[in-house]
Amino acid sequence: MPMSPLEHDHRYGELDQLMRAYAGQPADDTADRPSLALTAYLRHTWHTRPWTLALCESQVREYARNPPGRLRLRLGEFYPVPDVGLTESGVQNWLFVVADHIRHSVEDGDVPRPSAPSTHWEWHACFPELAQFLGGWFSQDMPDEFDSHDAAVDDYMAAADRNLVARLAGELHELLASGREEPDLVAGLAELGMEVDPPPPLTPSAWLAHVAARVARPVPGYGPPGP
Structure with a gap:
């Protein structure tokens, strides 16, 4: 059986x-x-x-x-x-x-040295929520579904649990802090499921920083109660 x-x-x-x-x-x-x-x-x-x-x-x-x-x-x-x-x-x-x-x-104790992800699996293992975000909201259908990149980000934030949004913010900062060159970021974003370009004139790193700041904003209804 x-x-x-x-x-x-x-x-x-x-x-x-x-x-x-x-x-x-x-x-x-x-x-x-x-x-x-x-x-x-x-x-x-x-x-x-x-x-x-x-x-x-x-x-x-x-x-x-x-x-x-x-x-x-x-x-x-x-x-x-x-x-x-x-x-x-x-x-x-x-x-x-x-x-x-x-x-x-x-x-x-022969441990591989830290490095950027080298395979599709490793990209997704290292950045699971970023892969969910990019693959789900920034596929090639994104321009038909949303008026702008920011609208897609707002839709994700409205649909996702705040704990997942916080995890996404952490993964964005981790990716940015790695100091990868722009071509490497482009390749990484493609591995993670992004099928559209960042909105001009933003570079991939500038757009990621913009998204990281956007998803880190407090959302009404969350956080500690007021005095």
């Missing part, structure tokens, strides 16, 4: 998170070098949830040791590893290589 959500997370939850990091990325890990996707996963997980790395190593290695048959996969009794462009036997060997890299990272 198919796995329950609790059983899935217990047996494969962190393995699933790791596999998401490989979406759109080659599974080209070798014994001497982790892939871009694995490096991004390690960098972000060391920073946010380092205690899960040992669990991930265990889940990856156990899956590689006991790969499920096709029937049990079809019945939903096992987690199906997404297609990473490798043969069936190649997937098993690749998983052992990945598990070895994770174990080495944990046992030796």
Whole structure:
């Protein structure tokens, strides 16, 4: 019978998170070098949830040791590893290589150096609310739905919980504080789902600073009561 959500997370939850990091990325890990996707996963997980790395190593290695048959996969009794462009036997060997890299990272404290996100997954993992904001309100349909960029921002603020708005403000300031050059910001905003240009004459960084100031404004009905 198919796995329950609790059983899935217990047996494969962190393995699933790791596999998401490989979406759109080659599974080209070798014994001497982790892939871009694995490096991004390690960098972000060391920073946010380092205690899960040992669990991930265990889940990856156990899956590689006991790969499920096709029937049990079809019945939903096992987690199906997404297609990473490798043969069936190649997937098993690749998983052992990945598990070895994770174990080495944990046992030796080999942590990837901080850097800008390098993959689509890492951008979304680092800036989840900004991705929700840009992908939901600044797609290519934005000019047909709103009169201006500010109108789209106001619509987001009216729809989102204030805690999420505060989280967006923090992510905007974090992105701006990283000091990325304008071309890197353009690429990052595209990864996060923005499909329209900032309103002229604002540069991407100037528009982000404008949005950060706008979403940080107090909203009537929130905050401490008056005297």
